[in-house]
Structures are given as C-alpha cells and as structure tokens.
Amino acid sequence: MSEEEEEDTFAEEEEEEAWEKKHKGKATSSSTSSIGACQVERCTADMSRAKQYHKRHKVCEVHAKAPVVRIFGLGQRFCQQCSRFHELSV
Numbered sequence: 506m507s508e509e510e511e512e513d514t515f516a517e518e519e520e521e522e523a524w525e526k527k528h529k530g531k532a533t534s535s536s537t538s539s540i541g542a543c544q545v546e547r548c549t550a551d552m553s554r555a556k557q558y559h560k561r562h563k564v565c566e567v568h569a570k571a572p573v574v575r576i577f578g579l580g581q582r583f584c585q586q587c588s589r590f591h592e593l594s595v
Contacts, residue, residue, distance in 0.1 A: 544590070545574045562588045 543550050543565040550565035559566055562583075568574050569583045573593060581590040 543568055544576055546576060546578075564590075 541560065541563040542548065542552055544563050545565070545568045548565060548568060550567065552560055552563075552565065555565060559569060562569075564583055569585065571583070573580050573582060574590070575581075576590055580593045582593055583589075584591050
C-alpha cells in the first residue's frame with residue numbers, strides 16, 4: 506500500500522470514528538418508527554411532530570403545562586425542573 510493510500514484509509518477511519526462519536530446513543534432510522542406516546546392516560550397527541558424535549562420525556566406539550574393530569578389514576582403535575590411527574594397532595 507502506498508503512502509497516499511494509507512493516508513486515505515486513515516482519513517476514512519477518522520471520519521467514521523467521528524461520525525460514531527457524534528451519533529452515539531442517538532436513535533437510528535429503524536428505532537425512530539417507535540416514537541413514544543405521551544404518558545398521560547388516554548392522550549392521543551401526535552408525538553412524531555413534538556419537540557425533542559417532549560419526545561425525550563414522553564409528555565406532550567399540553568400535558569407538560571397542565572396543572573393536573575391523570576397517570577395511573579393519580580393526580581400529578583409535570584415538573585419542568587426535574588422532568589418528572591410528581592403526585593399532587595390531596
């Protein structure tokens with residue numbers, strides 16, 4: 506292998522490693538078809554068009570801002586500080 510061919514091979518390997526680092530942990534095209542649904546009971550929001558934040562936390566924009574939602578039969582509210590639902594006191 507000539508020096509020029511070795512340099513090309515090395516450059517290709519570096520590009521591939523950089524791409525893998527950049528895309529590590531991100532969804533692949535095969536897993537994007539299984540876009541999660543909102544966690545709130547009976548919510549039919551289309552999460553395919555939701556912002557990345559809402560997809561990541563599996564909550565639609567309406568329920569992320571709602572004062573009370575039902576999850577597992579309990580009144581809860583989405584906490585934007587910690588990105589979780591907290592049970593509301595009675």
